[in-house]
Amino acid sequence: MTYCVAISLDEGIIFASDSRTNAGIDLVSTYSKLYTFGIDGNRQFALLSAGNLGTTQAVVTQIKRDIKSNAEKNLYNMQYLSDAAEYLGIVSRQQQEKYSLPADSNNGFNPESTFILGGQIGTEPHGVFMIYPQGNFITVSMQTRYLQIGESKYGKPILDRIIKSTVSLEDAARCALVSMDSTMHSNVSVGPPVEILAYRKDALKFEDYLYFDADEAYLLGLRHAWDDNIKQAFSKLPSLQWGSFDKKLCGG
Amino acid sequence: MTYCVAISLDEGIIFASDSRTNAGIDLVSTYSKLYTFGIDGNRQFALLSAGNLGTTQAVVTQIKRDIKSNAEKNLYNMQYLSDAAEYLGIVSRQQQEKYSLPADSNNGFNPESTFILGGQIGTEPHGVFMIYPQGNFITVSMQTRYLQIGESKYGKPILDRIIKSTVSLEDAARCALVSMDSTMHSNVSVGPPVEILAYRKDALKFEDYLYFDADEAYLLGLRHAWDDNIKQAFSKLPSLQWGSFDKKLCGG
Numbered sequence: 001m002t003y004c005v006a007i008s009l010d011e012g013i014i015f016a017s018d019s020r021t022n023a024g025i026d027l028v029s030t031y032s033k034l035y036t037f038g039i040d041g042n043r044q045f046a047l048l049s050a051g052n053l054g055t056t057q058a059v060v061t062q063i064k065r066d067i068k069s070n071a072e073k074n075l076y077n078m079q080y081l082s083d084a085a086e087y088l089g090i091v092s093r094q095q096q097e098k099y100s101l102p103a104d105s106n107n108g109f110n111p112e113s114t115f116i117l118g119g120q121i122g123t124e125p126h127g128v129f130m131i132y133p134q135g136n137f138i139t140v141s142m143q144t145r146y147l148q149i150g151e152s153k154y155g156k157p158i159l160d161r162i163i164k165s166t167v168s169l170e171d172a173a174r175c176a177l178v179s180m181d182s183t184m185h186s187n188v189s190v191g192p193p194v195e196i197l198a199y200r201k202d203a204l205k206f207e208d209y210l211y212f213d214a215d216e217a218y219l220l221g222l223r224h225a226w227d228d229n230i231k232q233a234f235s236k237l238p239s240l241q242w243g244s245f246d247k248k249l250c251g252g
Numbered sequence: 253m254t255y256c257v258a259i260s261l262d263e264g265i266i267f268a269s270d271s272r273t274n275a276g277i278d279l280v281s282t283y284s285k286l287y288t289f290g291i292d293g294n295r296q297f298a299l300l301s302a303g304n305l306g307t308t309q310a311v312v313t314q315i316k317r318d319i320k321s322n323a324e325k326n327l328y329n330m331q332y333l334s335d336a337a338e339y340l341g342i343v344s345r346q347q348q349e350k351y352s353l354p355a356d357s358n359n360g361f362n363p364e365s366t367f368i369l370g371g372q373i374g375t376e377p378h379g380v381f382m383i384y385p386q387g388n389f390i391t392v393s394m395q396t397r398y399l400q401i402g403e404s405k406y407g408k409p410i411l412d413r414i415i416k417s418t419v420s421l422e423d424a425a426r427c428a429l430v431s432m433d434s435t436m437h438s439n440v441s442v443g444p445p446v447e448i449l450a451y452r453k454d455a456l457k458f459e460d461y462l463y464f465d466a467d468e469a470y471l472l473g474l475r476h477a478w479d480d481n482i483k484q485a486f487s488k489l490p491s492l493q494w495g496s497f498d499k500k501l502c503g504g
Protein backbone atom coordinates (compact mmCIF):
# COMPACT_ATOMS: atom_id res chain seq x y z
CA MET A 1 0.00 0.00 0.00
CA THR A 2 0.84 3.64 0.17
CA TYR A 3 -0.07 6.70 2.13
CA CYS A 4 0.11 10.16 0.56
CA VAL A 5 -1.52 13.42 1.59
CA ALA A 6 -1.58 16.91 0.11
CA ILE A 7 -2.71 19.89 2.19
CA SER A 8 -3.74 23.12 0.50
CA LEU A 9 -3.32 26.23 2.67
CA ASP A 10 -3.45 29.99 2.33
CA GLU A 11 0.38 29.96 2.43
CA GLY A 12 0.82 27.17 -0.12
CA ILE A 13 0.79 23.40 -0.29
CA ILE A 14 2.33 20.51 1.68
CA PHE A 15 2.88 17.19 -0.11
CA ALA A 16 3.76 14.11 1.97
CA SER A 17 4.39 10.53 0.90
CA ASP A 18 5.73 7.24 2.19
CA SER A 19 7.96 5.04 0.01
CA ARG A 20 6.88 1.44 0.54
CA THR A 21 5.56 -0.64 -2.32
CA ASN A 22 4.57 -4.25 -2.19
CA ALA A 23 3.42 -6.87 -4.61
CA GLY A 24 2.87 -9.60 -2.06
CA ILE A 25 4.53 -9.68 1.33
CA ASP A 26 7.80 -11.10 -0.01
CA LEU A 27 8.14 -8.41 -2.67
CA VAL A 28 8.43 -5.25 -0.59
CA SER A 29 10.46 -2.42 -2.11
CA THR A 30 11.23 1.26 -1.73
CA TYR A 31 10.04 3.69 -4.38
CA SER A 32 9.50 7.40 -4.07
CA LYS A 33 5.87 8.29 -4.78
CA LEU A 34 6.60 11.99 -5.24
CA TYR A 35 7.32 13.35 -8.72
CA THR A 36 7.87 16.97 -9.65
CA PHE A 37 7.64 18.84 -12.94
CA GLY A 38 8.05 22.52 -13.63
CA ILE A 39 9.79 25.55 -15.04
CA ASP A 40 11.13 27.84 -12.32
CA GLY A 41 9.37 31.20 -12.37
CA ASN A 42 6.66 29.88 -14.69
CA ARG A 43 4.88 26.84 -13.17
CA GLN A 44 5.41 23.98 -10.74
CA PHE A 45 3.65 20.64 -10.27
CA ALA A 46 4.04 17.87 -7.70
CA LEU A 47 2.47 14.48 -8.28
CA LEU A 48 1.74 11.84 -5.62
CA SER A 49 0.73 8.32 -6.62
CA ALA A 50 -0.97 5.27 -5.09
CA GLY A 51 -1.92 1.99 -6.71
CA ASN A 52 -0.33 -0.04 -9.49
CA LEU A 53 3.37 0.88 -9.78
CA GLY A 54 3.50 -0.11 -13.46
CA THR A 55 0.68 2.30 -14.25
CA THR A 56 2.29 5.06 -12.16
CA GLN A 57 5.65 4.71 -13.92
CA ALA A 58 3.96 4.56 -17.34
CA VAL A 59 1.98 7.72 -16.54
CA VAL A 60 5.11 9.59 -15.40
CA THR A 61 6.98 8.46 -18.53
CA GLN A 62 4.13 9.67 -20.74
CA ILE A 63 4.00 13.05 -18.95
CA LYS A 64 7.75 13.50 -19.57
CA ARG A 65 7.50 12.42 -23.21
CA ASP A 66 4.62 14.80 -23.84
CA ILE A 67 6.69 17.64 -22.35
CA LYS A 68 9.77 16.70 -24.37
CA SER A 69 7.89 16.39 -27.67
CA ASN A 70 5.92 19.57 -26.88
CA ALA A 71 2.67 17.65 -27.43
CA GLU A 72 -0.50 19.61 -28.06
CA LYS A 73 -1.47 18.91 -24.46
CA ASN A 74 1.38 18.76 -21.97
CA LEU A 75 2.01 20.07 -18.44
CA TYR A 76 4.15 22.96 -19.74
CA ASN A 77 1.58 24.51 -22.08
CA MET A 78 -1.58 24.33 -19.97
CA GLN A 79 -3.22 27.45 -18.67
CA TYR A 80 -5.14 26.05 -15.70
CA LEU A 81 -4.35 23.50 -13.01
CA SER A 82 -7.71 21.78 -13.63
CA ASP A 83 -6.67 21.23 -17.27
CA ALA A 84 -3.56 19.50 -15.95
CA ALA A 85 -5.74 17.28 -13.72
CA GLU A 86 -7.96 16.38 -16.69
CA TYR A 87 -4.89 15.60 -18.82
CA LEU A 88 -3.51 13.37 -16.05
CA GLY A 89 -6.80 11.48 -15.90
CA ILE A 90 -6.69 10.85 -19.65
CA VAL A 91 -3.06 9.65 -19.55
CA SER A 92 -3.85 7.42 -16.54
CA ARG A 93 -6.83 5.78 -18.28
CA GLN A 94 -4.83 5.23 -21.48
CA GLN A 95 -2.10 3.43 -19.54
CA GLN A 96 -4.57 1.36 -17.51
CA GLU A 97 -6.51 0.31 -20.60
CA LYS A 98 -3.39 -1.25 -22.11
CA TYR A 99 -3.39 -3.86 -19.36
CA SER A 100 -7.05 -4.17 -18.44
CA LEU A 101 -8.43 -7.67 -18.63
CA PRO A 102 -11.95 -8.74 -19.64
CA ALA A 103 -14.38 -8.24 -16.73
CA ASP A 104 -14.95 -11.99 -16.32
CA SER A 105 -11.24 -12.90 -15.96
CA ASN A 106 -11.20 -12.20 -12.28
CA ASN A 107 -7.58 -13.01 -11.52
CA GLY A 108 -7.08 -10.24 -8.98
CA PHE A 109 -4.91 -8.07 -11.23
CA ASN A 110 -5.73 -4.40 -10.88
CA PRO A 111 -3.98 -1.78 -13.05
CA GLU A 112 -5.64 1.15 -11.25
CA SER A 113 -3.69 4.10 -9.88
CA THR A 114 -4.92 7.18 -8.04
CA PHE A 115 -3.01 10.47 -8.15
CA ILE A 116 -2.81 13.78 -6.36
CA LEU A 117 -1.59 16.63 -8.55
CA GLY A 118 -0.89 20.06 -7.07
CA GLY A 119 1.03 23.20 -7.78
CA GLN A 120 0.60 26.53 -9.49
CA ILE A 121 0.60 27.89 -13.05
CA GLY A 122 1.69 31.54 -13.44
CA THR A 123 -0.65 33.95 -11.71
CA GLU A 124 -3.46 31.37 -11.35
CA PRO A 125 -4.17 30.30 -7.77
CA HIS A 126 -2.25 27.34 -6.34
CA GLY A 127 -4.29 24.19 -5.77
CA VAL A 128 -4.47 20.40 -5.47
CA PHE A 129 -6.54 17.76 -7.28
CA MET A 130 -7.14 14.08 -6.66
CA ILE A 131 -7.47 12.10 -9.89
CA TYR A 132 -9.41 8.84 -9.63
CA PRO A 133 -8.53 5.73 -11.67
CA GLN A 134 -11.58 6.52 -13.84
CA GLY A 135 -9.96 9.83 -14.80
CA ASN A 136 -12.38 12.20 -13.07
CA PHE A 137 -11.06 14.42 -10.31
CA ILE A 138 -11.90 16.55 -7.28
CA THR A 139 -10.25 19.40 -5.42
CA VAL A 140 -10.43 20.50 -1.76
CA SER A 141 -13.25 22.54 -0.19
CA MET A 142 -13.04 25.51 2.17
CA GLN A 143 -13.72 23.14 5.09
CA THR A 144 -11.67 20.14 3.97
CA ARG A 145 -8.23 21.36 2.97
CA TYR A 146 -6.54 18.01 2.38
CA LEU A 147 -6.67 15.09 -0.05
CA GLN A 148 -5.42 11.61 0.79
CA ILE A 149 -4.65 8.54 -1.31
CA GLY A 150 -3.79 4.98 -0.29
CA GLU A 151 -4.08 3.83 3.32
CA SER A 152 -5.85 7.00 4.43
CA LYS A 153 -7.97 6.15 7.47
CA TYR A 154 -5.41 5.79 10.28
CA GLY A 155 -3.98 9.24 9.62
CA LYS A 156 -7.26 11.08 9.04
CA PRO A 157 -8.30 11.95 12.65
CA ILE A 158 -5.28 14.21 13.31
CA LEU A 159 -5.79 16.04 9.99
CA ASP A 160 -9.46 16.57 10.89
CA ARG A 161 -8.44 18.12 14.21
CA ILE A 162 -5.56 20.36 13.12
CA ILE A 163 -5.84 21.40 9.48
CA LYS A 164 -7.52 24.66 8.50
CA SER A 165 -6.62 26.93 5.58
CA THR A 166 -4.85 29.36 7.95
CA VAL A 167 -2.40 26.78 9.35
CA SER A 168 1.25 27.54 8.51
CA LEU A 169 3.21 25.36 6.09
CA GLU A 170 5.45 24.26 8.98
CA ASP A 171 2.51 23.20 11.17
CA ALA A 172 0.87 21.44 8.23
CA ALA A 173 4.16 19.61 7.54
CA ARG A 174 4.35 18.47 11.19
CA CYS A 175 0.69 17.43 11.06
CA ALA A 176 1.37 15.44 7.88
CA LEU A 177 4.31 13.75 9.65
CA VAL A 178 2.15 12.85 12.66
CA SER A 179 -0.54 11.55 10.29
CA MET A 180 2.14 9.51 8.46
CA ASP A 181 3.62 8.24 11.73
CA SER A 182 0.21 7.05 13.02
CA THR A 183 -0.32 5.24 9.73
CA MET A 184 3.12 3.58 9.79
CA HIS A 185 2.51 2.60 13.43
CA SER A 186 -0.79 0.85 12.61
CA ASN A 187 -0.08 -0.53 9.12
CA VAL A 188 3.11 -2.28 8.02
CA SER A 189 2.42 -1.71 4.32
CA VAL A 190 3.21 2.01 4.77
CA GLY A 191 6.87 2.74 5.47
CA PRO A 192 9.83 5.11 5.25
CA PRO A 193 11.56 6.99 3.73
CA VAL A 194 9.02 9.75 4.22
CA GLU A 195 9.15 12.77 1.90
CA ILE A 196 7.68 16.20 2.61
CA LEU A 197 7.66 18.88 -0.07
CA ALA A 198 6.44 22.42 0.52
CA TYR A 199 5.21 24.73 -2.18
CA ARG A 200 5.06 28.39 -1.16
CA LYS A 201 2.28 30.34 -2.87
CA ASP A 202 3.55 32.40 -5.85
CA ALA A 203 7.14 31.13 -5.48
CA LEU A 204 6.85 29.17 -8.75
CA LYS A 205 9.71 26.98 -7.62
CA PHE A 206 10.24 24.25 -5.04
CA GLU A 207 12.67 25.12 -2.27
CA ASP A 208 11.70 23.41 0.99
CA TYR A 209 11.90 19.67 1.21
CA LEU A 210 12.50 16.94 3.80
CA TYR A 211 13.57 13.34 3.29
CA PHE A 212 13.41 11.10 6.36
CA ASP A 213 14.89 7.63 6.57
CA ALA A 214 13.51 5.35 9.27
CA ASP A 215 16.26 6.21 11.72
CA GLU A 216 16.46 9.95 11.02
CA ALA A 217 16.80 11.87 14.29
CA TYR A 218 14.03 14.43 13.71
CA LEU A 219 11.49 11.77 12.71
CA LEU A 220 12.42 9.61 15.73
CA GLY A 221 12.25 12.68 17.99
CA LEU A 222 8.87 13.66 16.61
CA ARG A 223 7.58 10.11 17.02
CA HIS A 224 8.70 9.87 20.64
CA ALA A 225 7.48 13.36 21.47
CA TRP A 226 4.10 12.61 19.93
CA ASP A 227 3.85 9.29 21.73
CA ASP A 228 4.70 10.96 25.06
CA ASN A 229 2.38 13.90 24.42
CA ILE A 230 -0.51 11.62 23.46
CA LYS A 231 -0.03 9.58 26.64
CA GLN A 232 0.01 12.80 28.66
CA ALA A 233 -3.06 14.08 26.80
CA PHE A 234 -4.76 10.78 27.60
CA SER A 235 -3.82 10.88 31.28
CA LYS A 236 -5.40 14.34 31.60
CA LEU A 237 -8.83 13.21 30.38
CA PRO A 238 -11.76 13.56 32.81
CA SER A 239 -12.12 10.46 35.01
CA LEU A 240 -15.00 8.14 34.50
CA GLN A 241 -17.89 7.17 36.80
CA TRP A 242 -19.51 3.84 36.04
CA GLY A 243 -23.27 3.58 35.86
CA SER A 244 -25.03 0.35 36.76
CA PHE A 245 -25.70 -2.29 34.14
CA ASP A 246 -29.20 -2.23 32.67
CA LYS A 247 -29.93 -5.08 30.29
CA LYS A 248 -32.92 -3.18 28.89
CA LEU A 249 -30.70 -0.42 27.46
CA CYS A 250 -28.43 -2.65 25.42
CA GLY A 251 -29.58 -5.00 22.66
CA GLY A 252 -30.73 -7.63 25.19
CA MET B 253 -21.29 0.84 9.22
CA THR B 254 -20.43 0.09 12.79
CA TYR B 255 -17.53 0.39 15.15
CA CYS B 256 -17.09 -2.02 18.04
CA VAL B 257 -14.03 -2.88 20.10
CA ALA B 258 -13.36 -5.34 22.91
CA ILE B 259 -10.26 -4.99 25.10
CA SER B 260 -9.03 -7.93 27.18
CA LEU B 261 -7.03 -6.93 30.25
CA ASP B 262 -5.62 -8.52 33.37
CA GLU B 263 -8.50 -6.91 35.30
CA GLY B 264 -11.24 -7.98 32.90
CA ILE B 265 -12.80 -6.88 29.61
CA ILE B 266 -14.12 -3.64 28.15
CA PHE B 267 -16.76 -3.83 25.40
CA ALA B 268 -17.61 -0.69 23.42
CA SER B 269 -20.05 -0.17 20.57
CA ASP B 270 -21.72 2.56 18.54
CA SER B 271 -25.41 2.30 17.57
CA ARG B 272 -25.73 3.53 14.01
CA THR B 273 -27.01 1.24 11.28
CA ASN B 274 -27.60 2.16 7.70
CA ALA B 275 -28.98 0.50 4.62
CA GLY B 276 -28.36 3.36 2.25
CA ILE B 277 -27.92 6.95 3.36
CA ASP B 278 -31.66 7.59 3.67
CA LEU B 279 -32.21 4.55 5.88
CA VAL B 280 -30.15 5.40 8.94
CA SER B 281 -31.36 3.96 12.25
CA THR B 282 -30.28 3.38 15.83
CA TYR B 283 -29.76 -0.17 17.05
CA SER B 284 -27.72 -1.36 20.00
CA LYS B 285 -24.95 -3.70 18.85
CA LEU B 286 -24.28 -5.03 22.35
CA TYR B 287 -26.06 -8.17 23.53
CA THR B 288 -25.51 -9.95 26.83
CA PHE B 289 -26.26 -13.47 27.99
CA GLY B 290 -25.47 -15.14 31.29
CA ILE B 291 -26.31 -16.65 34.62
CA ASP B 292 -25.05 -14.55 37.52
CA GLY B 293 -22.38 -16.42 39.48
CA ASN B 294 -22.01 -19.03 36.75
CA ARG B 295 -21.09 -17.43 33.40
CA GLN B 296 -21.41 -14.17 31.46
CA PHE B 297 -21.13 -13.36 27.76
CA ALA B 298 -21.23 -10.09 25.85
CA LEU B 299 -21.67 -10.09 22.08
CA LEU B 300 -20.81 -7.22 19.70
CA SER B 301 -21.94 -7.31 16.08
CA ALA B 302 -21.07 -5.66 12.76
CA GLY B 303 -22.48 -6.33 9.33
CA ASN B 304 -25.91 -7.41 8.13
CA LEU B 305 -28.53 -6.51 10.77
CA GLY B 306 -30.89 -9.27 9.63
CA THR B 307 -28.16 -11.87 10.17
CA THR B 308 -27.25 -10.36 13.55
CA GLN B 309 -30.85 -10.43 14.80
CA ALA B 310 -31.35 -13.97 13.48
CA VAL B 311 -28.18 -15.11 15.26
CA VAL B 312 -29.25 -13.52 18.55
CA THR B 313 -32.71 -15.08 18.23
CA GLN B 314 -31.19 -18.50 17.61
CA ILE B 315 -28.84 -18.15 20.60
CA LYS B 316 -31.83 -17.34 22.84
CA ARG B 317 -33.94 -20.21 21.43
CA ASP B 318 -31.09 -22.67 21.94
CA ILE B 319 -30.79 -21.52 25.56
CA LYS B 320 -34.55 -21.72 26.14
CA SER B 321 -34.91 -25.19 24.60
CA ASN B 322 -31.74 -26.34 26.39
CA ALA B 323 -30.30 -27.45 23.04
CA GLU B 324 -27.40 -29.90 23.06
CA LYS B 325 -25.12 -26.97 22.29
CA ASN B 326 -26.09 -23.65 23.86
CA LEU B 327 -24.27 -20.83 25.65
CA TYR B 328 -25.40 -22.05 29.09
CA ASN B 329 -24.01 -25.57 28.87
CA MET B 330 -20.61 -24.97 27.31
CA GLN B 331 -17.46 -25.54 29.29
CA TYR B 332 -15.05 -23.30 27.41
CA LEU B 333 -15.29 -19.84 25.87
CA SER B 334 -13.72 -21.12 22.64
CA ASP B 335 -16.58 -23.64 22.33
CA ALA B 336 -18.97 -20.71 22.58
CA ALA B 337 -17.05 -18.93 19.78
CA GLU B 338 -17.21 -22.04 17.60
CA TYR B 339 -20.94 -22.40 18.27
CA LEU B 340 -21.49 -18.74 17.34
CA GLY B 341 -19.63 -19.29 14.05
CA ILE B 342 -21.87 -22.25 13.21
CA VAL B 343 -25.07 -20.32 14.04
CA SER B 344 -23.83 -17.32 12.02
CA ARG B 345 -23.08 -19.45 8.95
CA GLN B 346 -26.46 -21.21 9.18
CA GLN B 347 -28.29 -17.88 9.22
CA GLN B 348 -26.18 -16.43 6.38
CA GLU B 349 -26.69 -19.49 4.18
CA LYS B 350 -30.47 -19.05 4.29
CA TYR B 351 -30.10 -15.82 2.33
CA SER B 352 -26.96 -16.37 0.29
CA LEU B 353 -27.41 -15.91 -3.43
CA PRO B 354 -25.65 -17.80 -6.24
CA ALA B 355 -22.12 -16.43 -6.77
CA ASP B 356 -22.97 -15.07 -10.23
CA SER B 357 -25.98 -13.00 -9.08
CA ASN B 358 -23.87 -10.05 -8.12
CA ASN B 359 -26.58 -7.69 -6.85
CA GLY B 360 -24.57 -6.24 -3.98
CA PHE B 361 -26.48 -8.04 -1.24
CA ASN B 362 -24.22 -9.30 1.51
CA PRO B 363 -25.61 -11.32 4.42
CA GLU B 364 -22.26 -11.42 6.27
CA SER B 365 -21.88 -10.45 9.92
CA THR B 366 -18.80 -10.39 12.10
CA PHE B 367 -19.01 -10.81 15.87
CA ILE B 368 -16.94 -10.32 18.99
CA LEU B 369 -17.84 -12.65 21.85
CA GLY B 370 -16.27 -12.23 25.26
CA GLY B 371 -16.85 -13.13 28.86
CA GLN B 372 -16.07 -15.87 31.33
CA ILE B 373 -17.34 -19.36 32.14
CA GLY B 374 -16.92 -20.49 35.79
CA THR B 375 -13.30 -20.73 36.81
CA GLU B 376 -12.00 -20.69 33.23
CA PRO B 377 -10.05 -17.53 32.30
CA HIS B 378 -11.96 -14.58 30.88
CA GLY B 379 -11.37 -13.84 27.18
CA VAL B 380 -12.59 -12.42 23.89
CA PHE B 381 -12.97 -13.89 20.40
CA MET B 382 -13.67 -12.37 17.01
CA ILE B 383 -15.84 -14.62 14.83
CA TYR B 384 -15.52 -14.07 11.08
CA PRO B 385 -18.46 -14.44 8.67
CA GLN B 386 -16.91 -17.77 7.59
CA GLY B 387 -17.33 -19.04 11.14
CA ASN B 388 -13.67 -19.31 12.12
CA PHE B 389 -12.39 -17.17 14.95
CA ILE B 390 -9.36 -15.62 16.64
CA THR B 391 -8.54 -14.32 20.10
CA VAL B 392 -6.11 -11.63 21.31
CA SER B 393 -2.35 -12.07 21.77
CA MET B 394 -0.11 -10.97 24.64
CA GLN B 395 0.94 -7.93 22.55
CA THR B 396 -2.40 -7.09 20.92
CA ARG B 397 -5.06 -7.00 23.61
CA TYR B 398 -7.97 -5.74 21.56
CA LEU B 399 -10.26 -6.88 18.75
CA GLN B 400 -12.19 -4.51 16.49
CA ILE B 401 -15.06 -4.99 14.05
CA GLY B 402 -16.60 -2.60 11.54
CA GLU B 403 -15.01 0.76 10.75
CA SER B 404 -11.83 -0.04 12.68
CA LYS B 405 -9.00 2.01 11.17
CA TYR B 406 -9.67 5.55 12.43
CA GLY B 407 -9.73 4.40 16.05
CA LYS B 408 -6.78 2.00 15.91
CA PRO B 409 -3.81 4.38 16.48
CA ILE B 410 -4.90 5.39 20.00
CA LEU B 411 -5.46 1.74 20.99
CA ASP B 412 -1.99 0.88 19.66
CA ARG B 413 -0.47 3.62 21.82
CA ILE B 414 -2.33 3.07 25.10
CA ILE B 415 -3.56 -0.50 25.49
CA LYS B 416 -1.47 -3.08 27.35
CA SER B 417 -2.74 -5.98 29.46
CA THR B 418 -1.93 -4.06 32.66
CA VAL B 419 -4.11 -1.03 31.84
CA SER B 420 -7.03 -0.56 34.26
CA LEU B 421 -10.62 -1.13 33.16
CA GLU B 422 -11.31 2.60 33.65
CA ASP B 423 -8.37 3.66 31.44
CA ALA B 424 -9.32 1.09 28.82
CA ALA B 425 -12.90 2.41 28.87
CA ARG B 426 -11.65 5.97 28.34
CA CYS B 427 -9.33 4.77 25.57
CA ALA B 428 -12.25 2.97 23.90
CA LEU B 429 -14.27 6.21 24.13
CA VAL B 430 -11.44 8.23 22.54
CA SER B 431 -11.11 5.56 19.83
CA MET B 432 -14.89 5.74 19.27
CA ASP B 433 -14.86 9.54 19.25
CA SER B 434 -12.08 9.70 16.64
CA THR B 435 -14.06 7.27 14.49
CA MET B 436 -17.32 9.24 14.82
CA HIS B 437 -15.40 12.43 14.03
CA SER B 438 -13.98 11.02 10.78
CA ASN B 439 -16.82 8.77 9.62
CA VAL B 440 -20.53 9.67 9.63
CA SER B 441 -21.64 6.05 9.42
CA VAL B 442 -20.55 5.50 13.04
CA GLY B 443 -22.72 7.32 15.58
CA PRO B 444 -24.15 7.52 19.09
CA PRO B 445 -25.51 6.28 21.43
CA VAL B 446 -22.22 4.77 22.58
CA GLU B 447 -22.29 1.84 24.99
CA ILE B 448 -19.46 0.72 27.25
CA LEU B 449 -19.73 -2.47 29.28
CA ALA B 450 -17.09 -3.62 31.75
CA TYR B 451 -16.61 -7.20 32.84
CA ARG B 452 -14.52 -7.58 36.00
CA LYS B 453 -12.50 -10.82 36.09
CA ASP B 454 -14.16 -13.54 38.20
CA ALA B 455 -17.21 -11.38 38.96
CA LEU B 456 -19.43 -13.64 36.83
CA LYS B 457 -21.92 -10.81 36.52
CA PHE B 458 -22.09 -7.47 34.69
CA GLU B 459 -22.20 -4.43 36.94
CA ASP B 460 -20.48 -1.46 35.30
CA TYR B 461 -22.01 0.05 32.22
CA LEU B 462 -22.24 3.41 30.44
CA TYR B 463 -24.74 4.58 27.86
CA PHE B 464 -23.94 7.89 26.16
CA ASP B 465 -26.33 9.81 23.96
CA ALA B 466 -24.81 12.33 21.54
CA ASP B 467 -25.33 15.23 23.93
CA GLU B 468 -24.36 13.46 27.17
CA ALA B 469 -22.21 15.76 29.29
CA TYR B 470 -19.37 13.32 30.03
CA LEU B 471 -19.00 12.32 26.36
CA LEU B 472 -19.02 15.98 25.27
CA GLY B 473 -16.53 16.85 28.03
CA LEU B 474 -14.25 14.00 27.03
CA ARG B 475 -14.47 15.02 23.37
CA HIS B 476 -13.59 18.64 24.09
CA ALA B 477 -10.83 17.71 26.54
CA TRP B 478 -9.34 15.30 24.02
CA ASP B 479 -9.53 17.83 21.23
CA ASP B 480 -7.85 20.48 23.42
CA ASN B 481 -5.23 18.04 24.70
CA ILE B 482 -4.41 16.83 21.19
CA LYS B 483 -3.98 20.41 20.00
CA GLN B 484 -1.71 21.11 22.99
CA ALA B 485 0.21 17.88 22.32
CA PHE B 486 0.61 18.97 18.72
CA SER B 487 1.79 22.47 19.64
CA LYS B 488 4.55 20.97 21.82
CA LEU B 489 6.12 18.95 19.01
CA PRO B 490 9.72 19.76 18.06
CA SER B 491 9.89 22.51 15.44
CA LEU B 492 10.91 21.70 11.93
CA GLN B 493 13.89 22.86 9.86
CA TRP B 494 13.43 22.66 6.11
CA GLY B 495 16.10 21.11 3.94
CA SER B 496 16.62 22.24 0.39
CA PHE B 497 14.77 20.62 -2.47
CA ASP B 498 16.73 17.98 -4.34
CA LYS B 499 14.95 16.60 -7.38
CA LYS B 500 17.26 13.57 -7.39
CA LEU B 501 15.93 12.30 -4.05
CA CYS B 502 12.28 12.20 -5.01
CA GLY B 503 10.81 10.17 -7.88
CA GLY B 504 12.01 12.75 -10.45
